[in-house]
Amino acid sequence: MQSNTHPRQQTTLTESQPIATPTPDARETRTQLLSGGKLAMAIISLDLSMFLAAIDMTIVATTYVPIGDKFNSLDRAEWIISSYLIAQTAFQSIYGKISDVLGRVETMVLAIIIFLIGSILCAVSNSLNMLIASRVIQGIGGGGLVSMVLIVIADILNERQRGKYIGVFTGTWGLSAAIGPALGGVIVQNTKWQVIFWINIPICVISAAMIVFLLRIPRPKGSWKEKVKRIDFVGSFLSLVGITLILLALAWGGRDYEWNSVAVICCFVFGTVVIIACVFYEWKVPQVPIIPVRLFKIRNVFFSCMSHLFFGFGFFGPITFIPQWALVVKQASNITSGLYLLPFALMMVLGSVSAGIFTAKTGKYREMVWFGTAVLTLGNGLFITLDTNTSVGKVMGFMIVGGFGLGAALQTLPLAAQAAVTGKHLASITAVALFFRSVGNILAVSVLSNIIQNKLKTQIAVVIEHFPTYAQTILHITKDQSLINKASIPDELKAEIMKAYSASLRDAFIVLTVFTGISFLLSLAFKHMPLKTTLKKSLED
Numbered sequence: 001m002q003s004n005t006h007p008r009q010q011t012t013l014t015e016s017q018p019i020a021t022p023t024p025d026a027r028e029t030r031t032q033l034l035s036g037g038k039l040a041m042a043i044i045s046l047d048l049s050m051f052l053a054a055i056d057m058t059i060v061a062t063t064y065v066p067i068g069d070k071f072n073s074l075d076r077a078e079w080i081i082s083s084y085l086i087a088q089t090a091f092q093s094i095y096g097k098i099s100d101v102l103g104r105v106e107t108m109v110l111a112i113i114i115f116l117i118g119s120i121l122c123a124v125s126n127s128l129n130m131l132i133a134s135r136v137i138q139g140i141g142g143g144g145l146v147s148m149v150l151i152v153i154a155d156i157l158n159e160r161q162r163g164k165y166i167g168v169f170t171g172t173w174g175l176s177a178a179i180g181p182a183l184g185g186v187i188v189q190n191t192k193w194q195v196i197f198w199i200n201i202p203i204c205v206i207s208a209a210m211i212v213f214l215l216r217i218p219r220p221k222g223s224w225k226e227k228v229k230r231i232d233f234v235g236s237f238l239s240l241v242g243i244t245l246i247l248l249a250l251a252w253g254g255r256d257y258e259w260n261s262v263a264v265i266c267c268f269v270f271g272t273v274v275i276i277a278c279v280f281y282e283w284k285v286p287q288v289p290i291i292p293v294r295l296f297k298i299r300n301v302f303f304s305c306m307s308h309l310f311f312g313f314g315f316f317g318p319i320t321f322i323p324q325w326a327l328v329v330k331q332a333s334n335i336t337s338g339l340y341l342l343p344f345a346l347m348m349v350l351g352s353v354s355a356g357i358f359t360a361k362t363g364k365y366r367e368m369v370w371f372g373t374a375v376l377t378l379g380n381g382l383f384i385t386l387d388t389n390t391s392v393g394k395v396m397g398f399m400i401v402g403g404f405g406l407g408a409a410l411q412t413l414p415l416a417a418q419a420a421v422t423g424k425h426l427a428s429i430t431a432v433a434l435f436f437r438s439v440g441n442i443l444a445v446s447v448l449s450n451i452i453q454n455k456l457k458t459q460i461a462v463v464i465e466h467f468p469t470y471a472q473t474i475l476h477i478t479k480d481q482s483l484i485n486k487a488s489i490p491d492e493l494k495a496e497i498m499k500a501y502s503a504s505l506r507d508a509f510i511v512l513t514v515f516t517g518i519s520f521l522l523s524l525a526f527k528h529m530p531l532k533t534t535l536k537k538s539l540e541d
Helices: 036-058 064-070 079-102 104-123 128-156 159-190 200-214 224-230 233-252 262-284 293-297 299-329 334-339 342-362 366-385 392-410 413-418 423-466 468-479 481-485 491-523
Strands: none
Touching (some): 036 079, 036 104, 036 128, 036 159, 036 200, 064 128, 079 104, 079 423, 104 128, 104 200, 128 423, 159 342, 233 262, 293 423, 299 334, 299 342, 299 366, 299 392, 299 413, 299 423, 299 491, 342 366, 366 413, 413 423, 423 468, 423 491, 468 481, 468 491, 481 491
16 A cells, blocks of 8 residues: 555655755756757747737737727726736646646647637627627637746756847737737727737737747657546646636726625635635645645745746836826827837846846846846836926836836746756746736736725815816716827816826835835845756656
């Protein structure tokens, strides 16, 4: 009977064991899996996938209001954004382990197919409910695209080389997220909103074809039947249910329901209970857990994930709310407000590439994480000074500071966790770290939106007292900020609305700065783990 004892019940994980301090494997002698033209084509195919996932996260930021208006459902239009983010985040953490079982190429193509189906359904949607449901499908695929790109890069390049190439993907992600709102505005202004989703189709097909024919990564051993048996379906179900309930509570709270409502409280309570059950199950039962919770006992893994959580909060705030500030306070158009993110994105590319070169040459990554999170905190702190008199040039300067810090930390932060585990855990820990970052993104939207709305209610109530005859117009502007450029209202009223928004956003930027600073403080706990110059064995071949 002893021979059948589960091996995980016989050992206790500590940082001194191989999982925390990877030791060389006889098979871990290659410096990279692909090189030359094959590597270049693989990078292009992966970059297309990253572009898809990133741009669909923000392309509806300036278009969800007109889309909701076309369906006569403006009050629920924000779910066009939220549904994608929730689905992307909920599924992100499980793709890593699924790819360990099914194979990297197969899992990545699966994610692209799901994203493709979701895009088609979005384009043909004839109601807001159908569009929201289709965005969920899109988000499920998008979560896989984001996770699998970084997982595959970890497979084909060693830790020292990885930084240079991750800079490319970080740049793509940043530029895509930045141009998304402007591109969406251009499309809706000049053609039908469905084009937003139709443009995904050819990119999906090209990306999938390139991945199938150009990406050569060893596949896991065993038949499909054997592989399916190794998938932790119970753990996957529990994690998805628990995560989705908590994310729904965060999305509903303060917007669709009060924070003390039955719906929000039930989601928080039941979500927490299911997550606790999932952790216990993953710790004790499956041989191949979907989320290896024991890894959180490793110092760098724990602090990397926690830092990712607050980091995700810190960088998603400017992406979401600076265009809103420009729309109302600077009376920019939907297209122009999106372009305010361009210097942020360009400096993110520069920061990421610089950090990648530094890491590749020196083997040091903690220093770039510290530098990046500190500079991003400074950039977010500068946003607190924004008011109705702030010049466009000053805003651009603040964006340049924050963008460079974001780029430096965005591509080095995952290395802290990746360097602390052996190859077989590489995919799982990469996906889990990205999951925590995505949770931070959703927290940023939820928490900061509530701060803005609560302060705005007070500010707008005062404005309505002074301009009672324009009460309905003022309320409409609070729902669709772009109306401030179209409504026939006195300049004095317009100035008061701009001041109200500026004051509300200032409170949000204070919280944003604090959360980003916490990410920096957590990163100080990282223990230096040498970056390997050979590949880690992550799949059986």
